[in-house]
Amino acid sequence: VTTAPQFDAVIHAPNRLQICALLAAVDSAEFATVRDAVGISDSVLSKHVATLQEAGYVEIRKASVASRVRTWLALTKAGRRAFDAHVAELKRIVG
Amino acid sequence: MERDKLDANAALAAIAGQRREAAERLVTPWWYHPILGVLVGALVAAQGTDSFALKTVTPLLVAAGAGALIAHYRRLTGLWVSGYRRGPAGVLTVALTVGYLALYGVAAGFGSLAASIPAGAVVVALTIVVGRAFDEALRREIVG
Numbered sequence: 001v002t003t004a005p006q007f008d009a010v011i012h013a014p015n016r017l018q019i020c021a022l023l024a025a026v027d028s029a030e031f032a033t034v035r036d037a038v039g040i041s042d043s044v045l046s047k048h049v050a051t052l053q054e055a056g057y058v059e060i061r062k063a064s065v066a067s068r069v070r071t072w073l074a075l076t077k078a079g080r081r082a083f084d085a086h087v088a089e090l091k092r093i094v095g
Numbered sequence: 096m097e098r099d100k101l102d103a104n105a106a107l108a109a110i111a112g113q114r115r116e117a118a119e120r121l122v123t124p125w126w127y128h129p130i131l132g133v134l135v136g137a138l139v140a141a142q143g144t145d146s147f148a149l150k151t152v153t154p155l156l157v158a159a160g161a162g163a164l165i166a167h168y169r170r171l172t173g174l175w176v177s178g179y180r181r182g183p184a185g186v187l188t189v190a191l192t193v194g195y196l197a198l199y200g201v202a203a204g205f206g207s208l209a210a211s212i213p214a215g216a217v218v219v220a221l222t223i224v225v226g227r228a229f230d231e232a233l234r235r236e237i238v239g
Contacts, residue, residue, distance in 0.1 A: 014109065017110065018109055018110075018112075021109065021110040021113035021114060022114075022116065025114045025117040025118075026117055026121075026174045026176045026237075027176050027177050028174070028175045029117075029173060029174050030169075030173040030174070032173060033120070033172075033173025033174060037116045037117075037120075038113075065170065072175070087107070087110065089103075090107050091103075093099050093103035094100060094103045094104055094107065095100070
C-alpha cells in the first residue's frame with residue numbers, strides 16, 4: 001500500500017520531525033531517550049510532545065519501574081499515517 | 096522551488112539520522128539470547144520429567160526470567176520494538192516461535208528426558224542463532 005504524499009505542518013517543525021522519525025522507527029521510546037537523541041531539554045520536548053498529542057499523533061504511557069515512574073512515548077496510528085504521508089511528500093519534492 | 100528542495104533534503108537527512116540513532120541504540124547485550132535460550136530450553140526440557148512440581152514451577156520461572164530480561168532490555172536501550180513486525184525481522188520471530196512450538200511438542204510427545212533434554216539444547220542454540228539474526232535484520236530494516 002503506497003502512502004499519498006501530504007505535507008503536515010505539525011510534523012514538519014525540525015524538532016517534531018526528529019521526534020516523529022525516532023518514534024516511527026520503533027514501537028515506543030522512553031522520554032529521556034527521545035530527549036537525548038534529539039538533543040533538546042525536557043521542557044522543550046514536553047512542549048513538542050503536547051503539540052503532537054493535541055494533534056492525536058503521539059500517546060503517552062507511564063510505567064513504574066523500581067519505584068521510579070518512566071514516561072514512554074509512541075506514535076498513534078494516525079501519527080504513523082501522517083508521518084508516512086509527510087515523508088512521501090518530502091520525497092516527492094526532492095524528486 | 097530550489098529552496099523547497101533543499102528544505103526537504105535537510106528534513107529527509109534528519110529523519111535518516113534519527114533512524115540510524117534508533118538502530119545504534121538497539122543493541123542486545125551478548126548474554127541476552129543465551130539466557131533467553133536457557134529459560135525456554137528449561138521449559139522444553141521439563142516436559143520430559145514426571146515431576147508435577149517441576150512442570151508447574153518451570154513456566155513460572157521462565158515467565159519471571161523473560162519478564163526481567165525484557166525489562167532490562169527496555170531500560171538499557173530506552174526503546175521497544177515488537178518482534179512481530181512486518182519484514183524479515185518479523186519473519187524470523189515467527190520462525191523462532193514455530194521452532195519453539197515444534198520442539199515443545201517433540202519433548203511433550205515423547206515425555207522422556209532422553210528426548211526433552213536434546214530438544215531443550217536445540218532451543219538454546221536456535222534462540223542464539225535466530226536472535227542474533229533478528230537483531231541484524233531489525234537494524235537493517237530501521238536504517239532502511
